[in-house]
Amino acid sequence: MPLESCMLVLDNSEYMRNGDYTPTRFQAQAQAVSAVFSAKTDSNPESAVGLMTMAGKSPSLLVTPTNDIGKLLSALNKANIGGVSDMTTAIQVAQLALKHRENKNQRQRVVVFVGSPLDDSKDELVKLGKRLRKNNVFIDVVTFGDEGMGNDEKLNALVDAAGGGESHLVSVPPGPHLLSDVIMQSPILFDPERAGAGGSGGGGGGDGEDGMMGMDDFETNDPELAMAIRLSMQEAQERAERDRAATTNTASEVAAIPEEPPVPLDPEQGKQGGLTASMTAPLSNANDKRIPGAPGDDYEDEDMEGDDDEEEALLARAMALSRGEDFEADISMEYDEEDDEDEEAAIARAIAMSLEENKEDKEDKDKPSS
Template identity: 35%
Template sequence: MPEACFLCLDSSEYMRDGDQFPNRLMAEQEAANLLVNAKIQRNAENVVGFLTTGGSACTVYETLTLDVDRVMASLSKVTIRGPKCHFAKGLLIASLALTHRTNPRAEKRIVAFVGSPVQETPKDLETLAKKLRKEDVAVDIVSFGVEENVPLLESFVQKVSRNDNSRLLSVPKDANLTDVLMGSTIFHDEEIFSPERGGGASVGFGVDPNVDPELAMALRLSLEEEEQRQAANATRPTTAPVETDISNMSEEEMLRRALALSMEDAPSAQPHDPLVAPNAPTKENEEGDADPKKE
């Protein structure tokens, strides 16, 4: 069954912490890269998009696409922004984007990385869980760095889960985020998942090469490419992506904006800056006939 998956990446100030090497943000980017690669290669019809939950508001970087290179390029642009994580709003925007997937048969799934204290109350999370469950959206959560989040997120996953389609992965203190993710059912299909923890990184990143040699090799190459990319980025200054100021928007306006963005159909386009303004000129306007008013 094809899957439409939207990732929510934590990009708050807490992601500077060095308990993951070299810090939480870069460890999260590496894990997200490998997860995106695995999902796209698992099924030719799978699509992936992602947003970040730090800053004054959530930022959509990529709408649903099957272009893994485009997603990986955008992942490398993610920067730390803002003091807190907008967990609930991020999941609502991701859910809205998933409703506009081009393949109605694709199962809807959100994978949320959480490395900051959850600001929402248990009541807020219960309301969110009921909404997502009603819309038949599965939710996987990767929790790391903040042990106090675990009880809240466990309760949330239990409420949102339908037929055990949602999971919580709590990364133990001092454990490597990528290694733990690769040894989990969030990363693997059930038929290739190995319950043996700790050996995943040494034998095809947790994938049995005898079962799926192509996936094992692709994951290994992906990790090597990401390490090279991060090393190159570390040697030159980076600029933060352009983010439209939506701090004064209501939640309804923000969701409506995300809806408009999610309906963009550009899977073959080049990587772009996040949150393009609705009235921004399109490629057709730039490359086609001139505006009659200007003639």
């Protein structure tokens, strides 16, 4: 709802004593005055609402446009019921009050409550409507009661002459409903076309509209703010969709790249421990950089000692084979040489003993016989 300076024109004629609206016609208007003031000032704190009556001895200006609800209600209590309505004069006085508003940036609007027959002719009301349009003053008319509804043709001509796009005519038949509730749901305070689909008719606005929770309240109070919020939410949704699409494309490209097996840390170590297959296999956990069974793990310390001994034996055999020698023969030779040493020592001892025996025998032979 834009920034406005609004004049409320009440019907305080004798017809307002009727009780076909809860609690009376005049009290129903009083409740509507409070509802309109709250709607205008809540949507824009700088908006102002004034109040006047159009019956009695003459139309009376009770309070000029203000944003003080206390001042407005105090002026409402001064209104008296009596006399015949003079709608044309009352609207002219309201237009004059709007002309002297303090904030010239405020749009001008007159809201008229009609619950009694009008003496004004259709031509006079058309002429009044053209004057309002010339001065950029919009008008909303609320008719209620059987007497007021007999004026629909005249009031339609007034609204059309003043600018049917921004001016409205609302008819409220008698019933248990409150006058203020009907006005709150009417184009005077709530425009379904500006609110978009899913307004008061409850038709819904599709999936995009459903995602914008609480937008109806914004659009009811301030269509311009609602449009800004809607555009911002749409831009955020578009950015989210673009980011999601980019993420999906990147993931597909990464998935298409073949995974290369990790390079062994030391090929020789893999051969020594028989770990070549395990080192070239894909890692089960990308975050664990250790290769199962690789040197440095605690559980491999004991096995490595046995592997070293076995490695030395294999290397010795390989060197022997490369020289064309029989590895097993060399080993047996070592043991034969050791055995030869023992045999030589035994032979030496045997020779020494034999020499001693021979020497003794010779001595015995050389002795003369007695």
